[in-house]
Amino acid sequence: MISPGFTGSLLDRADDARHDEAMVRAMRSDPEALLLEMSGLHPVGAEHGALGWTPLRYTEVRTELALLGRLDGTPRFVALERGVSAFRRSPELFAAITAMSAEDAGTYATARSLVDWHSRHGFCANCGAETMVFRAGWGRSCPACGTDHFPRVDPVVIMLAQHGEGADAKVLVGRQPAFPPGRYSALAGFLEPGESIEEAVARELREEAGVTVHSVRYLASQPWPFPSQLMIACVGMTDDDALTIDYTELEEARWVSRDGIRAALAGEADAPFLPPPAYAIAHTLLSRWAAEG
Numbered sequence: 001m002i003s004p005g006f007t008g009s010l011l012d013r014a015d016d017a018r019h020d021e022a023m024v025r026a027m028r029s030d031p032e033a034l035l036l037e038m039s040g041l042h043p044v045g046a047e048h049g050a051l052g053w054t055p056l057r058y059t060e061v062r063t064e065l066a067l068l069g070r071l072d073g074t075p076r077f078v079a080l081e082r083g084v085s086a087f088r089r090s091p092e093l094f095a096a097i098t099a100m101s102a103e104d105a106g107t108y109a110t111a112r113s114l115v116d117w118h119s120r121h122g123f124c125a126n127c128g129a130e131t132m133v134f135r136a137g138w139g140r141s142c143p144a145c146g147t148d149h150f151p152r153v154d155p156v157v158i159m160l161a162q163h164g165e166g167a168d169a170k171v172l173v174g175r176q177p178a179f180p181p182g183r184y185s186a187l188a189g190f191l192e193p194g195e196s197i198e199e200a201v202a203r204e205l206r207e208e209a210g211v212t213v214h215s216v217r218y219l220a221s222q223p224w225p226f227p228s229q230l231m232i233a234c235v236g237m238t239d240d241d242a243l244t245i246d247y248t249e250l251e252e253a254r255w256v257s258r259d260g261i262r263a264a265l266a267g268e269a270d271a272p273f274l275p276p277p278a279y280a281i282a283h284t285l286l287s288r289w290a291a292e293g
């Protein structure tokens with residue numbers, strides 16, 4: 001079974017070291033310590049198939065560093081550059097992500113989300129004072145009011161509504177205006193405060209497509225480092241396939257059979273739509289649902 005994108009990093013996150021400043025200093029001065037090569041938020045050299053690492057001892061470090069962890073027995077760091085949150089995703093970035101191994105993509109996702117979070121959290125959300133890096137880069141602390149801030153992860157539900165069972169089963173896919181021509185994907189939305197995963201799935205499907213679901217079940221999850229979401233993939237059952245599409249969210253939505261989903265994932269010429277890319281959890285979700293029948 002194909003693993004969700006951005007999962008499978010071999011990093012040992014070294015939580016033991018984060019709380020031990022002497023250990024972090026020793027890891028920094030380890031002659032084997034490596035620094036992830038990033039330009040802004042772009043993984044330098046990754047288009048050749050692997051993340052680039054440079055010996056920390058040969059690098060002039062002008063910024064704070066975050067300890068990513070240990071990999072192949074060596075300490076790994078990333079520089080916390082300021083001002084990178086304005087960095088935009090590009091076709092080159094997604095080509096690089098597609099070219100690199102699943103393990104490297106997972107490590108990159110961790111580094112990217114962490115660097116981006118620091119870039120956007122230089123000031124305390126509680127009192128407005130400038131914050132300081134602590135816990136080896138896994139938090140920021142406010143010297144003025146004492147509040148600690150930690151890298152946040154925002155949960156997003158991404159889901160298929162299923163109508164019918166067995167050979168009659170079909171699922172709902174939709175397209176946003178910004179998608180490439182022909183692309184359809186699972187519907188998705190952020191969880192709101194006070195909601196369970198099941199409630200968010202039901203609300204999003206009701207809002208975007210007018211579909212009422214029950215029996216929501218979880219299938220898989222993945223980190224999505226743009227900037228730092230947790231994608232939670234689910235399937236919910238519906239007894240009514242009538243659609244009321246919210247055209248401010250979606251350009252179109254349609255029901256597709258298991259054979260249609262399989263044809264799309266296989267890239268067949270007469271498939272009903274173009275699938276989402278392999279590193280997106282929607283691809284995993286569609287693949288796993290297609291394999292169930």
Ligand SMILES: [Zn+2]
Nearest residue numbers: 124127142145
């Ligand atoms: Zn403060």
